[in-house]
Amino acid sequence: MIWALFVTAVKALVLILALLFAFAYITWIMRRGLARFQIRLGPNRVGPFGLLQPIADAVKAIFKEDITVARADRFLYWLAPFLAFTFALAAFAVIPVGPDGWVVANLDMGVLYVFAVGELAVYGVFLAGWASGSKYPLMGGLRSIAALVGYELALGMAILPVVLMAGTLNLQEIVEWQRQHGYFIVYQFPAFLVYFIAALAEMSRTPFDFAEAEQELVAGFHTEYSSMKFVAFYIAELLHWIVGSALIATLFLGGWDAPFGLPEIPVLWLFVKWAIFIFLVLWIWASWFRTRYDQMIRFAWGVLLPVATVWFLITAYYVAKGGMA
Amino acid sequence: MSVMALAKALGITLRHFFSRPVTIPYPDAPVPLKPRFHGRHVLTRHPDTGLEKCIGCSLCAAACPAYAIYVEPAENDPENPVSIGERYAKVYEINMLRCIFCGNCEEACPTGAIVLGYEFELADYRYADFVYTKEDLLVDTVGSKPQRREAEERKKPVKLGFEVPYVRPELEGVKYE
Numbered sequence: 001m002i003w004a005l006f007v008t009a010v011k012a013l014v015l016i017l018a019l020l021f022a023f024a025y026i027t028w029i030m031r032r033g034l035a036r037f038q039i040r041l042g043p044n045r046v047g048p049f050g051l052l053q054p055i056a057d058a059v060k061a062i063f064k065e066d067i068t069v070a071r072a073d074r075f076l077y078w079l080a081p082f083l084a085f086t087f088a089l090a091a092f093a094v095i096p097v098g099p100d101g102w103v104v105a106n107l108d109m110g111v112l113y114v115f116a117v118g119e120l121a122v123y124g125v126f127l128a129g130w131a132s133g134s135k136y137p138l139m140g141g142l143r144s145i146a147a148l149v150g151y152e153l154a155l156g157m158a159i160l161p162v163v164l165m166a167g168t169l170n171l172q173e174i175v176e177w178q179r180q181h182g183y184f185i186v187y188q189f190p191a192f193l194v195y196f197i198a199a200l201a202e203m204s205r206t207p208f209d210f211a212e213a214e215q216e217l218v219a220g221f222h223t224e225y226s227s228m229k230f231v232a233f234y235i236a237e238l239l240h241w242i243v244g245s246a247l248i249a250t251l252f253l254g255g256w257d258a259p260f261g262l263p264e265i266p267v268l269w270l271f272v273k274w275a276i277f278i279f280l281v282l283w284i285w286a287s288w289f290r291t292r293y294d295q296m297i298r299f300a301w302g303v304l305l306p307v308a309t310v311w312f313l314i315t316a317y318y319v320a321k322g323g324m325a
Numbered sequence: 326m327s328v329m330a331l332a333k334a335l336g337i338t339l340r341h342f343f344s345r346p347v348t349i350p351y352p353d354a355p356v357p358l359k360p361r362f363h364g365r366h367v368l369t370r371h372p373d374t375g376l377e378k379c380i381g382c383s384l385c386a387a388a389c390p391a392y393a394i395y396v397e398p399a400e401n402d403p404e405n406p407v408s409i410g411e412r413y414a415k416v417y418e419i420n421m422l423r424c425i426f427c428g429n430c431e432e433a434c435p436t437g438a439i440v441l442g443y444e445f446e447l448a449d450y451r452y453a454d455f456v457y458t459k460e461d462l463l464v465d466t467v468g469s470k471p472q473r474r475e476a477e478e479r480k481k482p483v484k485l486g487f488e489v490p491y492v493r494p495e496l497e498g499v500k501y502e
Contacts, residue, residue, distance in 0.1 A: 037338045041348040287338040288331060 084124025
């Protein structure tokens with residue numbers, strides 16, 4: 001018992017360190033990648049190819065002055081970044097990176113857990129917006145809630161056919177199912193599309209990044225945050241991107257399963273599939289516009305949700321007739 | 326249709342992703358300049374005789390809208406002339422802090438002696454160091470004053486931060502690299 005707890009704790013620690021490392025270098029990938037999309041070079045001064053830039057950024061952030069706004073609700077203002085940061089980190093715990101044992105928590109309700117933790121992270125955003133006592137963060141928080149109302153149903157609806165077909169909420173078993181029958185992106189392409197679009201909103205990435213629209217809201221919900229509190233939000237935001245990409249890869253692209261009969265290496269194949277979605281999101285980020293939040297809600301309720309529902313009913317009918325048993 | 330437009334946008338950015346960045350990492354890579362760029366002035370010489378073209382007429386100083394030029398002429402020694410005319414510029418100074426690099430001096434010059442070159446890295450520390458004398462401007466001098474000072478301290482040749490497709494003919498005798 002104690003031993004199992006110890007092993008889980010070590011796994012969790014490794015995962016947290018890996019995620020923080022991934023965060024540090026995702027900032028580098030983001031800045032270099034976006035720069036290349038805009039025919040620029042991006043940061044290349046600190047270290048070879050600018051690879052030490054994240055470390056320089058971290059040092060800079062630590063030594064920044066930590067400001068609390070006079071009108072802020074002190075406790076919530078302090079709590080919000082920790083909520084956002086903690087739940088963004090926690091979501092990855094159920095995503096398997098390899099066969100049995102290569103997951104921190106092999107939960108039977110893994111999909112539900114991811115959803116629950118993902119929604120809690122939004123509390124960080126909207127508490128920050130409320131507690132800052134300033135109008136721009138308030139608008140940013142408001143918009144993120146509006147986005148939540150929009151994408152959440154579509155996201156849930158898009159995942160139901162997958163769960164229905166695999167017959168389990170356990171992510172490890174969903175991957176096992178895909179290993180036996182083929183990836184869900186083939187069987188569930190409409191669900192994949194809806195899920196991907198809704199996930200863009202969940203990660204608050206372009207075209208649904210209106211919660212922190214610089215042109216209108218300065219920086220959105222984290223306008224009044226500085227120093228490490230700002231970093232906590234930044235980490236949370238990019239971790240949503242990291243975790244969201246890993247989750248799509250797990251649900252629709254077979255997770256850690258090696259494609260085309262290539263040798264099985266834990267972590268590697270999930271990493272490759274994850275990188276595809278990281279790139280895809282970055283690509284969209286560099287290419288597209290930003291929607292208004294009412295447009296986004298209209299789209300989510302008027303297009304995504306009906307499509308997902310119809311597809312869910314089709315899948316349910318198919319499964320009920322005994323297909324893919 | 327709008328979906329096609331979105332796809333087109335993705336295509337454009339992807340093409341950009343695989344094209345060469347337009348950024349010039351300036352101190353590491355030279356800046357490409359146009360041949361008619363207005364940079365630091367050069368006092369040219371006649372290439373065959375090696376005599377200075379400047380005859381000390383001060384027309385450049387008169388034409389200068391910023392009063393950046395000071396010329397003090399002197400009579401040529403007939404045995405050992407400095408320039409081809411009767412007089413030459415004993416003192417020729419341009420204050421680079423005043424100069425607006427308009428090129429009026431070049432247009433006013435009757436002998437084509439003063440020509441704007443390409444060097445633009447003129448940043449220095451003291452006001453006095455921005456006054457460029459004849460030695461700093463004459464055709465064989467390569468680099469600005471701070472550049473030459475640094476090159477001397479480091480015992481290395483002056484490294485110029487630009488490249489031009491060709492040197493325009495008015496800059497007679499000027500060689501870069």
